[in-house]
Amino acid sequence: AQKVTQAQTEISVVEKEDVTLDCxxxxxxxxxxxxWYKQPPSGELVFLIRRNSFDEQNEISGRxxxxxxxxxxxxxFTITASQVVDSAVYFxxxxxxxxxSQGNLIFGKGTKLSVKP
Amino acid sequence: xxxxxxxxxxxxxxxxxxxxxxxxxxxxxxRLYWYRQTLGQGPEFLTYFQNEAQLEKSRLLSDRFSAExxxxxxxxxxxxxxxxxxxxxxxCASSLQGTGIETQYFGPGTxxxxx
Numbered sequence: 301a302q303k304v305t306q307a308q309t310e311i312s313v314v315e316k317e318d319v320t321l322d323c324x325x326x327x328x329x330x331x332x333x334x335x336w337y338k339q340p341p342s343g344e345l346v347f348l349i350r351r352n353s354f355d356e357q358n359e360i361s362g363r364x365x366x367x368x369x370x371x372x373x374x375x376x377f378t379i380t381a382s383q384v385v386d387s388a389v390y391f392x393x394x395x396x397x398x399x400x401s402q403g404n405l406i407f408g409k410g411t412k413l414s415v416k417p
Numbered sequence: 418x419x420x421x422x423x424x425x426x427x428x429x430x431x432x433x434x435x436x437x438x439x440x441x442x443x444x445x446x447x448r449l450y451w452y453r454q455t456l457g458q459g460p461e462f463l464t465y466f467q468n469e470a471q472l473e474k475s476r477l478l479s480d481r482f483s484a485e486x487x488x489x490x491x492x493x494x495x496x497x498x499x500x501x502x503x504x505x506x507x508x509c510a511s512s513l514q515g516t517g518i519e520t521q522y523f524g525p526g527t528x529x530x531x532x
Contacts, residue, residue, distance in 0.1 A: 304459075332518075333517075333518045335520070337523070342525065343506060343525060343526050343528070344523060344524070344525040344526065345460070345508065345510075345523035346523075347520055347521075347522060347523075350520050352517075352518075391459050391460075393459070395518045396518075404450060404462040404465060404473065404475075405450075405452075405460070405462065405521060406462070407459030407460050407461070408459055409457070409458055409459050410457075410458075410459050
């Protein structure tokens with residue numbers, strides 16, 4: 301079975317604090333992809349990053365960084381020096397190419413991040 | 418550069434009525450997905466198309482739901498005899514599928530309220 305767990309339901313921080321959003325996944329497939337999406341109050345899911353299971357290199361993009369560890373089945377997301385505009389619900393998602401199901405995303409329940417000024 | 422668009426953005430209907438939603442994918446994207454998102458939950462997969470062929474349907478897609486993608490361009494999702502439990506955000510996504518799993522880009526969603 302495929303599953304994504306985001307244990308943190310809500311996180312509240314003050315602007316300029318660093319914050320890490322946790323994501324733990326389950327899959328039996330050896331080839332899979334992990335994603336992070338941002339959903340601001342407007343509702344549209346905004347793509348942030350995609351990683352495949354063979355690439356465990358951490359990635360940094362501006363204030364965003366991602367830590368992928370296959371040993372712990374985790375794909376955590378850190379925002380450095382958070383800003384009010386980072387306030388949103390963040391979703392971690394998993395996609396595996398198994399059987400006839402190619403590519404549909406399995407989402408976690410999301411973590412609502414509130415950044416206060 | 419146009420992204421995925423969905424119409425309408427909001428729909429209020431009475432129980433028992435039929436509703437239809439439209440999704441226009443990013444131009445030249447050959448895959449189109451439908452998801453449903455209820456309050457406080459992540460999106461759940463409903464169905465997807467590769468060009469005009471509907472290749473997979475989730476068990477969430479009861480026989481009251483039907484989706485089409487004529488000519489492999491836009492897609493419609495119809496819900497017949499709506500129930501209050503159908504109230505949700507319906508999200509459409511598209512991707513350009515090659516040999517692997519590609520990134521899905523989402524539209525703004527259609528928020529359905531069934532009274």
